[in-house]
Amino acid sequence: MSTLVSTPSPVQQASSPSVATPLLAECEFIAGGITAPAGFKAGGIHAGLKKRKKDLTLLCSEGLAHTAAVFTTNIVKAAPITWSQQALQAQRSSVKAIIINSGNANACTGPQGMIHAQQMAEATAAALQCQPQEVLVSSTGVIGVPLPIDTILTHMPALVQSLGTDADAGLAAAEGIMTTDTCVKQTAVQVEIGGKTVTIGAMAKGSGMIHPNMATMLAFITTDADVSPEILQIALRESVDESYHMISVDGDTSTNDMVVLMANGQAGNPTITSRTDANYEIFRQALNAVNRNLAETIAKDGEGATKFLTANVTSAGSKSQAKALAKAIVSSTLVKAAFYGADANWGRIISSMGATGVPFEPGKVSLSLVSEAGAILMLEKGEPLPFDEDYGRKVLEAHDIEIRVELHAGASSATAWGCDLTHDYVSINSSYRS
Amino acid sequence: MSTLVSTPSPVQQASSPSVATPLLAECEFIAGGITAPAGFKAGGIHAGLKKRKKDLTLLCSEGLAHTAAVFTTNIVKAAPITWSQQALQAQRSSVKAIIINSGNANACTGPQGMIHAQQMAEATAAALQCQPQEVLVSSTGVIGVPLPIDTILTHMPALVQSLGTDADAGLAAAEGIMTTDTCVKQTAVQVEIGGKTVTIGAMAKGSGMIHPNMATMLAFITTDADVSPEILQIALRESVDESYHMISVDGDTSTNDMVVLMANGQAGNPTITSRTDANYEIFRQALNAVNRNLAETIAKDGEGATKFLTANVTSAGSKSQAKALAKAIVSSTLVKAAFYGADANWGRIISSMGATGVPFEPGKVSLSLVSEAGAILMLEKGEPLPFDEDYGRKVLEAHDIEIRVELHAGASSATAWGCDLTHDYVSINSSYRS
Numbered sequence A, B: 001m002s003t004l005v006s007t008p009s010p011v012q013q014a015s016s017p018s019v020a021t022p023l024l025a026e027c028e029f030i031a032g033g034i035t036a037p038a039g040f041k042a043g044g045i046h047a048g049l050k051k052r053k054k055d056l057t058l059l060c061s062e063g064l065a066h067t068a069a070v071f072t073t074n075i076v077k078a079a080p081i082t083w084s085q086q087a088l089q090a091q092r093s094s095v096k097a098i099i100i101n102s103g104n105a106n107a108c109t110g111p112q113g114m115i116h117a118q119q120m121a122e123a124t125a126a127a128l129q130c131q132p133q134e135v136l137v138s139s140t141g142v143i144g145v146p147l148p149i150d151t152i153l154t155h156m157p158a159l160v161q162s163l164g165t166d167a168d169a170g171l172a173a174a175e176g177i178m179t180t181d182t183c184v185k186q187t188a189v190q191v192e193i194g195g196k197t198v199t200i201g202a203m204a205k206g207s208g209m210i211h212p213n214m215a216t217m218l219a220f221i222t223t224d225a226d227v228s229p230e231i232l233q234i235a236l237r238e239s240v241d242e243s244y245h246m247i248s249v250d251g252d253t254s255t256n257d258m259v260v261l262m263a264n265g266q267a268g269n270p271t272i273t274s275r276t277d278a279n280y281e282i283f284r285q286a287l288n289a290v291n292r293n294l295a296e297t298i299a300k301d302g303e304g305a306t307k308f309l310t311a312n313v314t315s316a317g318s319k320s321q322a323k324a325l326a327k328a329i330v331s332s333t334l335v336k337a338a339f340y341g342a343d344a345n346w347g348r349i350i351s352s353m354g355a356t357g358v359p360f361e362p363g364k365v366s367l368s369l370v371s372e373a374g375a376i377l378m379l380e381k382g383e384p385l386p387f388d389e390d391y392g393r394k395v396l397e398a399h400d401i402e403i404r405v406e407l408h409a410g411a412s413s414a415t416a417w418g419c420d421l422t423h424d425y426v427s428i429n430s431s432y433r434s
Helices: A010-015 A079-090 A110-128 A149-154 A156-161 A167-176 A229-242 A278-300 A319-331 A333-340 A346-354 A389-396 A423-430 B010-015 B079-090 B110-128 B149-154 B156-161 B167-176 B229-242 B278-300 B319-331 B333-340 B346-354 B389-396 B423-430
Strands: A028-030 A040-045 A056-071 A094-104 A135-142 A185-193 A196-205 A218-223 A258-263 A308-316 A366-371 A374-380 A400-406 A412-419 B028-030 B040-045 B056-071 B094-104 B135-142 B185-193 B196-205 B218-223 B258-263 B308-316 B366-371 B374-380 B400-406 B412-419
Touching: A040 A156, A040 A167, A056 A079, A056 A156, A056 A167, A056 A218, A056 A229, A079 A110, A079 A135, A079 A258, A094 A110, A094 A167, A094 A218, A094 A258, A110 A135, A110 A149, A110 A156, A135 A218, A135 A258, A149 A156, A167 A185, A167 A196, A185 A278, A196 A278, A218 A278, A229 A258, A229 A278, A278 A308, A278 A412, A308 A319, A319 A333, A319 A346, A319 A400, A319 A412, A333 A346, A333 B423, A346 A366, A346 A374, A346 A400, A366 A389, A374 A389, A423 B333, A423 B423, B040 B156, B040 B167, B056 B079, B056 B156, B056 B167, B056 B218, B056 B229, B079 B110, B079 B135, B079 B258, B094 B110, B094 B167, B094 B218, B094 B258, B110 B135, B110 B149, B110 B156, B135 B218, B135 B258, B149 B156, B167 B185, B167 B196, B185 B278, B196 B278, B218 B278, B229 B258, B229 B278, B278 B308, B278 B412, B308 B319, B319 B333, B319 B346, B319 B400, B319 B412, B333 B346, B346 B366, B346 B374, B346 B400, B366 B389, B374 B389
Parallel strands: A094 A135, A218 A258, A308 A400, B094 B135, B218 B258, B308 B400
Antiparallel strands: A028 A185, A040 A056, A056 A094, A056 A258, A185 A196, A196 A218, A308 A412, A366 A374, A366 A400, B028 B185, B040 B056, B056 B094, B056 B258, B185 B196, B196 B218, B308 B412, B366 B374, B366 B400
């Protein structure tokens, strides 16, 4: 736990110029991913769970790191989820490493599944000279097939060998967690907290974007910020709600979903121990920047996607209303299919909102579709407006499309992200195992 | 209301041999649809809302009929839904006719929409010499485009001309309500109640089967049974829950969904006025037979479908648990896509169940896939069983596939129906308006 101790001097706290009015603008995107913050090593290799691509990743902190996590709410939990939940509890939210394999979910694999998850943790602990419960385990891939544990165990030396603190090592780690993803998903930001430069890095893997309830979403975030375990957990939960949960349907998660945030305190900032601490807001905004960036990337890389959809619901009566409606729009298969066909079928958009059961006044709704090719106001306070079909098609043939919905009911807003439903989605998902 | 009066003699009630132990076997499927029961006329024509196919349907009872209805729960309700709800209330659930158009949903059409719905009712009332509020209105098709009301009004004489009591007239009516349906959906049954032959006829239109929340589901049921309005409403609600709602996700309905049941009492059976009346159970089972038959047909004709899926969840702890899990299976896009590819990916099935949040014990679940080509037990009380991939593919290449899930938790069961997710679904729904 020694790496986490860095109680700040009063001078450091007082010297922070941004305590009163934290601004997101202070947070700057930088190159790299999970190895960008000080004190983290990572690596990724091809062990043989997948045919050719990297399929085994290791992430570790120099010492124990405060670790927050959000796990799937699926009743059917994969063995590595259970292992990691127990380990975090036993360790009181301080762990050292995470081993992740792709190609096999180790879910619905009976009692053997737990043994295999434990073996992954034990082999990692032996290699890193730490305790097994200081190692979290994560898996993604096909469900119900026994994990080829020997393949993983025999490749432990090579995996540990691949560990590094540079950007290449972080990239290899991000590659090792991919399944049907077509691009690597990683990002990093820097922000000044209490006169110290704090770095947050992250990697993620995407999911099928029609019904995200069934495809695994994983994200691993590292930071050298000094944050108490309780506050770290609150910050992660809040940030997940505004990022990954906005490309998904609430509560609908796969057997293996997992978002983990490790904070090792090496930046030396004044420890953030309260939500009322002004530095908390700075940290939270930087964390949001990382997670929203990855969430957008996941949505853009939806299976078979040809278009990126952003639903912005504004002037809502409450945050929860705005969120539910924005999510409903990007979750509707008929809306998604219409955008694939560049079809300005706004009726499906408003019907998807109505189907949520969340009350709103249809007669007050304004709705526009916006892209780099132009904007069409299709519905103004409940009244459909005529529009030129050719112009509409031109606007919708762009890759990035924003759906703007104004409810004229209040001052809340929310953003959700999605993609279109395509022939390729069906192709990918009708032969996933082959 | 005179056509509804047919208070039975005590002799008739006593002569019924099936009062004590009603059996579904007594109910027999017969040819025809909504014109099969006595005292109903129907017709359908091409008015011009669609390019070539029939798009305007009229259904009417000789006199006022007790009428039960279940409407969409969507916050955004089409004008004809509002009209029909108000008419039923004003008429205390006794109406004479229903006019239905396809090709345009008259939803999100502003104040003009209500005027158009009323004009449809008024024109029908004038032609049938009844009051406008004795006419329900139903529409299905594209949302947000003004209804071509003149096209409908100028074709009223031809529509009334098409009315008939024979099977051809019933068929024409069923054709007039279709949108992307590839086959007509109608059925009829006969059952003896209190010594009288009661007939129930019905027609329906299907819906996109991936996310049924967005595509309109309509069903119209006629019967010459004598049932009080209150009991008719209860019977319809119960039957809808075990039929149409089992091909859909609860509460997720389109702007235009509507199921209507008209009972004119001409069969002369003892009036059914209570749920504890033994004749109620006979009527309910016959009504269920009709509605489950149409629900299956709708599922089989899902947009672009190549396979028909039946999920049977048995030995559940409760009816609601069984229903939620059965529906989750047939609603999962990843499950649907896997069956399209004849991929025995049972992990997606159990994950879709888990994502509902409905508690069950994964370690007790048995799961088999069954078709005319054979059966594969894939999971036995939580333990995955090895199976031959080639054999699995053969079983899944059949058109009709049953997913059998045993929870080993109790004595309840439920059935849900669905279809696979295909390339054609995407094609149909990415260019629906063109």
